[in-house]
Amino acid sequence: MNVLVYNGAGASPDSVKHTVSTLRRLLEPLYAVCTVNAKVLQTEPWEGKTSAVVFPGGADLPYVKECASVIPQLKKYVSKQGGSFIGFCAGGYFATDFVEFAVGDPLLEVFGKRDLKFYPGIGRGPAFHGFKYNSEAGARAVTLRLPNGDEFKTYYNGGGVFANADRYENVEVLAHYAEPLDVPHSEKAQTPGAAVVLCKVGKGRALLTGPHPEYVPRLLQRMHDHEYNESMVNILGEHEVARLKFLKDALTRVGLHCNSNFADRIAPSLTPLLLMSPSKPQLLSEFERNLEGADVCIKEDIVTLKGNTDNFQIYKGYANYEAASSELLDQEPDEASKSIIISTSDEPYAPRTLTPNFDTKKYYKYLNPQTSVGSLLMYGEVITSSSALLNNNRKLLSLFPDTSMLHVGTIQVSGRGRGGNTWINPKGISASTACVNVPLASPRTGRPISIVFVQYIAMLAYCKAILGYAPGFEDLPVRIKWPNDLYALRPDYYFSKNITLTGKGLSGYTVPLDELEPAFVKISGLLVNTSFFNNKYSLLLGCGLNVSHDGPTTSLNTWVKLLNAEREKCNMPLLPEVEVEKLQALYMNNLDFILKEFVDNGVDRMLPEYYNLWLHTNQIVTLTDHQNIRAKLVGITKDYGLLIAKELVPGTNTQFTGNVYELQPDGNSFDIFKGLISKKVT
Template identity: 55%
Template sequence: MNVLVYNGAGTSPESVKHTIETLRLLLEPYYAVSPVSARVLETEPWTSKTSVVVFPGGADLPYVRDCKKVIPKIKDFVSRDGGVYIGLCAGAYFGSARCEFAQGNPSYEVTGPRDLKMFPGIARGPAFSGFEYNKELGAKTVRLRVNGIEGLEEAYSYYNGGSLFVDAAKYPDVEVLAEYQDPVDVPYSDDPNSTSPAAAAVVLSTVGKGKALLIGTHPEIPAKALKPIGEKWYDEKVIQLLEQHDTSRFLFMKEVLRKAGLKCNSTRSNPGNPDLTPIFVTTKENNKALQLFKENLRSTSSNHNRSDYKFHLIGDSDEFDVYEGFSYADEASSKLQDVHPAEAVKQIIFPGIEDTLPKKPLVSHFDTEKYFAHLNPANDLGSVLLYGDVVTSTSMIFDQNRSLSAALPENSAIHVGTIQLLGRGRGGNTWVNPRGVLASTTAINLPAVSATTGERTPIVFVQYLAMLAYCKAIRTYAPGYEDLPVKIKWPNDLYALKPQYYYNNGIKLLGKEFVNGLIPLDDVDPAFVKVSGLLVTTNFVSGKYSLLLGCGVNVTNEAPTTSLATWVNILNTERDSLGMPHLPPIEHETLLAKYLNELGILLKKFLTSGPSRILPEYYSFWMHSDQIVQLLDHNSVRAKLVGITEDYGLLIAKELIPGSNSHFTGNVYHLQPDGNTFDIFKGLISKKA
């Protein structure tokens, strides 16, 4: 399920950044944490796939202005659907029934009712004086008394301009999770008979079926994050005190999330991300493509003396040290220790004359020998492997450093990482990819015009080919794998049947080959979850298309959805009951090689014959044959999906006569894969703004 963090007008970039990082650290792999705009919250059908909506720190008034149309949707999401609202600082003001900020100060005062009303009372602040916009003059590390959390009585948190919650204890559906221990500078009670000893800093409200967690401080921000944003007026004691109590801050953040009903992982401290590791460049044999790659890099470097074992390359976004010889691995690794991934000089190591393939301990989580053993030697794709145990992003290192990508040999290179610290998805979203996800980016080059047909290359189809190749690689991985319940969601996502749906409905899969029709089209909402996504980056260089195919597949990583390995285990249980031999385990190296083998075949067919030979295979694996949808941009008419156009790869939808599922009006709509939002769970297609 999704955790959506609002990132729009009024938000503080620092708060958004650290809210996302901390939630990912605590909640992954059980939830997918992503930034989201007001427009998306307003127009996209997100509620059925989301557990939490988070409004971080910033300024409350822009939230009120830009999210006016979203508020009813959020209220229904919480009270009716059982979702969770989290408001941090400005998000807490926004989520209360009334905001009272800096009353009496004509420069800063913001006072008035708020429509969300997740907390039924007043959010009043700043709780401590001295606040100034875009400065740290009023910043503090505050001490909190913690209530109702076993083993944690006190916590410390960064604070800057946040609220207290007036008379919070008097509301029957509100639990006060923490109180300020330091004396506050605004009244925390308007009740003359109140006996509350302190001001509420964190509250948890029950709102219908859902919960709302409102936090007046910033427990998402660690001490180490304050140093880069510190200015000359910054009180160093704020950082020092937070550093001393960072463990309590981190545990408090985790426990209040649990109180709100979220499932947290086992992380007990804030370790930060692991250090990057060197990227090893290798091939089964020291072939011409690898040598070409190395010489291309050397020719663009700042010191390209052929006799040097190392040279330096300055890219558009990164710098690189390039070595020749695996014996330099320790030297390269030492340069990556305790360095922020974005600031690190990336280390690339080519094999030396005596080197073969890198093995443990040089690479700990990928068997290069097994990978090359399954890669078709007649297929150039993937024949030059760039592998790192911990990398920034398999796609961004190519896409954001043109001198590096331009040096790649054509249709040969693939970059693989076991852990991605800055994994990238559509919309610019980034995240940490954990172990268990097979993350790779394949670099390919295609002609603008097919040499065989003389027709232009409809490049939009590459996204279809790539996901089709992965689907075929999975279903043909070994005898019996054809029963794995995976399908393509248009245009380029891979979905699998939910294990719970399988158990609840008593489904048996052996021998079914999971063909279209096994799951009713009207039942896709509870039936399927995403296990893979594809990001295609395209450039046109010297008359050719240069493409990066970035893909991540949940091979053994079961959360936040499911994994391919889970389904292998389920099918093996079925096979046990029939006395059949087990399916072999699915391995990253073998699956990746088979994917590249399939992709190479499909690309050759595509270039020689166009989309016509590919589409029937794509249809056999997609989940939309004869699906009925609504077209929101066309008065919500009902239409049936019948295929994809062969010129521009557009989705074809035929309008149905009202009340019929089989008779058409004659109107046909063509929909763009990148210009529309397609929600298979709601059957809606709408044009993006």
């Protein structure tokens, strides 16, 4: 399940950073913590896969404007569907019935009704004088007092008090301000101000705060502000364990499950990126020649390349690993200069001591010598985002030889997805981005190439790599969701239906189309970034696949264990566990082969394989932007890769009216669980 953190108009970048950091520390791997904007909340089918929606600190009025169309969804999600809402500071104001902020101050005053109304009273603030937008001038370490009398200090900057909280039956105060406030907050004398409240809203709950218990002291130390208060940060550091314990208890009260070992879960430092090509050393030579011709600075054999958004320090030889690694220690991942180490002929593979989670020699063992894609490997134990690093730094990307590079990371700390989502990929999630180049027209036939099919090709290649991993893997219940997501059967559905899969191959167990929601769960998604230069398309195919992570969905190795339990009963040889290195190599082999076939001959050979592995054969859907007509999916157009839906005669599932609809992959939200296809709002 997901925990979605709003990152759109009104959200402070620092607040988003602190919120995501703390929630990941407390909630992952039990939940996937990712960021979304208002468009995603409005257009994507997120409710059934989300345990909580979080609005961080920032400014309340932009929330009101940007999320006006989303508010009815949020209210329904919480009150009717039992979801959870969490609002920190501005997010807390946003969820009240009425906001009174800096009343009487012509520069700061905000005064008015709010529509969420999770807290039925007034959010009034600032609780303490001195607040300035985009400044630390009014920041302080405030003391919060818990119902049991315990106290701890946490960060505060402009937050409010929940006025007269003791008046409302559906409101429980989880923490009071221990100090006198600068605004009225209760009709009862001597009643302390409510700083953190838990509101019961229909079937769901809302956790709202005035201060910032989500703020991380070590991240505050990196803030560049002339009002920065070092003594305040030191005080907050002394209360770090109490802060995390309070927030863990609060998140548990809102219905989330938290890590028991959160104290040890700190975001890791980045590690150097190791660049190698033992099977085709000429690719490294070409990269180095391109680097010499680029605008670089060379000092003491270290090449510094200024990318579009990141700087890169490039070393030659693994003997420089310690020096390269020390430059990254305790640095903010998105702000640090990245280190790249180019392998030498003496050490063509990365030493295992530097790559304990990925055996580069094993990867090349399974990579076909004729394969182009992935023959140049750039690996990092801890990276920002395999996709964003390359997409945001086209200067670096342009230095790699065409259709050769694969970027792999074991842990991603700034993963990217569609709609601007960000998340952390822990160990067990195979994160990679393949760089491919495609000509405008086929050199063999002269026909223009429709690159929309590359997303289909990539997911088909990954699916084939999984099912062809070893004998018996054809029984894994893994299928493609249009256009480029990979889904697997849910283990709980498998057990509830007493399903057996061994020996059934691709026919497997046929899930009724109206049971796709309980039956299948996403284990992989593809993000394609496309640009055009040197008279050809340049595509980055970013993919994260759950190989062995015990997270909120399921994994390939979970299914290996389930199938082995079946095979053991039949006295059949057991399946091997999936190794990331071999799987990545097989993915590259399949991608290279299918892509070359596509460039030479078009989609005729690829589409039947894609249909054989997708979830949607003969699926009946409702076209909500066409008067809710019912239609059956019959395939994909061969020119632009549009989904083909034939309209059904009302009351039948087999007779057609003759009307045919073609739907764009990037212009429609397709919820296979609800059977709906509708245009996205742009």
